[in-house]
Amino acid sequence: MDMETYSLLRSFADSWGLLAMTAFFVGVVIWVLRPGARREQDDAASIPFRHDDRPAPADRSET
Known part of the structure; x- marks a missing residue:
């Protein structure tokens, strides 16, 4: 990768990449x-408490 391509990608990541990540964060x-x-x-x-009315099997290898 030559230095010009690196500089272009770096400037894209510094500006538009940061803007995209910020927009994603705000959206979430x-x-x-x-x-x-x-x-x-x-x-x-x-979810962890949905099946509390019945105990889990004693040995899981039997199921």
Whole structure:
């Protein structure tokens, strides 16, 4: 890779790459904090406790 290509890619990464990563971060934050997200977050948080009404098998090699 010659120095001119490196400089071009480096300047792209410094400016547009940073802008793209910042936009992605802001988008993720907005997605998580949107009004309808509470129900999905509560559902995901309860996944480990969904089958608490019955115990796990004693020996997993039997299943």
